[in-house]
Amino acid sequence: MLDPSTTRGRRAAEVQTGAASGGQRKFLPEVQGLRAVAVLMVVAYHIWFGRISGGVDIFLLISAFLLTGQFTRKLEAGRALELPKYWAHLFKRLLPLITVTLLATLAATYLFLPSLAWKGIFDQTWASMLYYQNWFLAAESVDYYASDHSMASPLQHFWSLSIQGQIFILWPLIFAAAALVARRGRLKIRPLLIYLFGAVFTVSFIFSVVTTRTNQSFAYFDTRTRLWEFALGSLLALILPALKFTRTTRIVLGWLGVVAMLSCGLILQVGQQFPGYVALWPTLATACITVAGFTDSRIGADRFLSWKPLVKLGDSSYALYLFHWPALVIFLVVTGRDHAGPKAGLAIVVVSIMAAILATKWIDAPLRRNKWIEQKRRRAVTAMAICIALVAGPLVGWQAHVKAETAAAGRQVPTDNPGALTLLPGYVDRISSGAVVLPALDNIIKDFPTFAGSCEGESRPAAEALAKNCTQDGVLDGTQTQTVVVVGNSHADHLSGAVRSMAVANNWKVVKILGLGCVFGADASGQEERCKTFNQEATDYILATKPQRIFTIASRTTESTPGEALVPGFDKTVKQFTDAGIGVVGVRDNPRFKINMPWCVNNNGADAAECEFTVGQVMPAVSPLKGFAEGNPKFFPVDMTDMLCPRGVCKAVIGNVHVYIDKNHISQTYWNTMAAEFAKRLSSQKGWAVS
Structure with missing residues (x-):
């Protein structure tokens, strides 16, 4: 990626290394070569191995190492930090290549990506340009539905640049505070900085270890869990001049x-x-290389890292990091592959390197070295504003256009999008010519039920984790005739919209308690610990509150196979609740597919054969609910498969409505069109009215 302390071309600030033979070197070719190796690791692991290399952690440490050296020398020499000037220069240098990357990605998005991916790209473009992409992705990582995207974002790699950008603001402030304390307390600046960054390292490292263990997907993007890596680089820069090792030791x-x-x-x-602590591997490896420094040995690692082609590539490492990931993602989307392969991968690497070298030579270097811009801070700020405007202008216009189209689609009359109603006897087609399929693709992933509010009063679970995922709707003024509970995973969440419709029609209160990704049943073996906890807490809550009925998913299908079985322990679940006088509605699971159904429609059309599957491909001919608990008057099975797969064919679009929002979640829009039939199938069952 980048060398944050570079102010004059490739020249790193003077660094006193324990490896140098008593002198100071103004340019550290081994560090520049290290940056090149790190970015090549990132690129190669992404393109050929589909893995993460640890190369980003190397960049984080190097960034702090160089920045710390620059600011420490200023303070020790009694020079002013000039933070506004530093920030203006730094971000003036960073933004032009970011602008090029974002504009190219937006163009490729328009040309090659399905419109259902557009909103996510819009949001991530803003996040990338304004340096909060890591927090955006952290929020997405705990969003169950966002995690089900079928495509990696071409801007996903901006998370590390965002963290670096935040550190480039925070770290100078720490130096400014340290300078103030040192001056007033008459303290030496270097020992004070060691104490400060030592404290940052300790607190952040402990926080990182704990958070990684409890919520790794969020921790990966959290700036706070990464601070220790920067602090380690700063500590290395501060103590390095005092380290004295023999040349043999440094070679090793x-x-x-x-x-x-x-x-x-x-x-x-x-x-x-x-x-967490595992990230010590690449960071300590980098520390070893840095401590080794210049050995002046033909067998030293620095001889390899100082190889001229590597050093030259190090100049373009920032641009190469920016360019390679969008190139890879767009290639995979266009070709329909899930990996690049040897030849295509090599082509992507070569093209990315060539583009990075050219962009560095013709965009980065001229702007970085432009003396006219450097003469006055406002000129650098103006250059930054121009970069932001170049992206913001077309982005705002495009977003407005998409929003207008979505609003127009939302004004369609109900008869334009009848959905499952087209499958019922007596249906008369009134779909207008030109009526678009709903829900709109730009935000289809969010088409799931949202209940009125969180559970309050007697409905609020005692278990805090359960309470956070408990919402209620329907009749909430205390006049309800019944209280019903929807419980289970994300498929139960989508079912809850139909239950809410029944609640409004029958004067019920409906409570929804979710464990996304957790199958609800008496046997939670094989599930995550959080799912076991959820099942037990949800069961205790239901038995304690004694609702009249619960609604849950009774079976689990398997992706693109006819495999389906009852939820493990479902018989025990039903007996436990019905023995307590609680009715149980067990709904058969819906099909699951390997492909993103809306994406398939976007690419191939609503009636394309690629987007249709026979029931036999995705579900067994006989439901596992058939004959289950027949003698139990308080168990009510429901199978809606014929409304999802009419005449034995599972479709992506029925009645001008997208049936799915992704690979396996039924859209709320389509569930709404099935709600009346769902209620009819329940009310026709013996014992339903008096349960």
């Missing part, structure tokens, strides 16, 4: 660091284990 340290660095992504599951 250098190669030990190189081997550890290159092997990290192969040995560790970086994407599932970072950034």
Whole structure:
């Protein structure tokens, strides 16, 4: 990626290394070569191995190492930090290549990506340009539906740049505060900085280890869990001049660091284990290489890292990091592949490197070295504003156009999108010519029920985790004739919209308690610990509150196979509740597919054969609910398969409505069109009215 302390071309600030033979070097070719190796690791692991390399962690440490050296020398020399000037220069340098990347990605999005991906790209473009992409992705990582996207974002890699951008603002403020404390307390600045960054390292490292263990997907993008990596780089810069090792030791340290660095992504599951204590592997490897420094030995690692082609590529490492990921993602989308392969991958690497070298030479270097811009801070700020405007202008216009189209689609009359009603006897087609399919693709992933509010009063679960995922709707003024509970996973969540319709029609209160990704049943073996906890807490809650009925998903289908079985322990679940006088509605699961159904429609058309599957391909001919608990008067099975797969064919679009929002979740819009038939099938069952 980038060298944050670079102010004059490739020249790094003067660094006193324990490796140097008593002198100071103004340019550290081994560090520049290290950056090149790190970015090549990132690129190669992304393109050929589909893994994360740990190369980003190397960049984080190097960034802090160089920044700390620059600011420490200023303070020790008694020079002003000039933070506004530093920030103006830095972001003036960073934004032009970001602008090029974002504009190229937006163009490729328009040309090649389905419109259902557009909204996500819009949001991530803003997040990338304004340096909060890591927090955006952290929020997405805990969004169950967002995690079901069938395509990686071409801007996903901006998370690390966002963290760096935040550190480039925070770290100078720490130096400014340290300078103030040192001046007033008459303290030496270097020891004070060691104490400060040591404290940051300790607190962040502990927080990172704990958070990675409890919520790794969020922790991966959390700035707070990464602060220790920057602090380690700062500590290394502060203590390095005092480190004295023999040349033999430094040669060993250098190669030990190189081997550890290159092997990290192969040995560790970086994407599932970072950034906790395991991230010490690449960061300490980088520290070893840095401590080894310049050995002046023909067998030293620095000789390899100082190889001129590597050093030259290090100049373009920032641009290469920016360009390679969008190129890979767009290629995979256009070709329909899930990986690049050897030849195509090599082509992507070569094209990305060439583009990075050209962009660095003709865009980055001229702007970075432009003396006229550097003379006055406002000129640098103006350059930054122009970069932002170049992206914001077309982005705002495009968003407005999409929003207008969505609003127009939303004004269609109900007869334009009848959905499942087209399958009922007596249906008369009144779909207008030109009526668009709903829900609109730009926000289809969010087409699921949203209840009125969180559970309050007697409806609020005692278990805090359960209470956070408990919402209620229907009749909430205390006049309800019954209280019913929807419980289970995301498929139960989508079912809840139809239950809410029944609640409004019958004067019920409906409570929804969800464990997304958790199958609700008496036997939770094989599920995550959180699912076991959810099942037990949900069961205790239902038995304690004694609603008249519960609604849940009774079976589980298998992606693109006819495999389907009752939820493990479902018989025990039903007996437990019906023995307590609680009616149980068990709904058969819907089909699951390997392809994103709306995406298929977007690419091939609503009636394309690629978007249709026979029932036998995705579900067994006989429902596992058939004959289940027949003698239990308080159990009510419901099978809506014929409304999802009319005449034995499972479709992506029925009645001008998208049936699915992704690979396996039924859209709320389509569930709304099935709600009346769902209620009819329940009310026709013996014992329903008096349950």
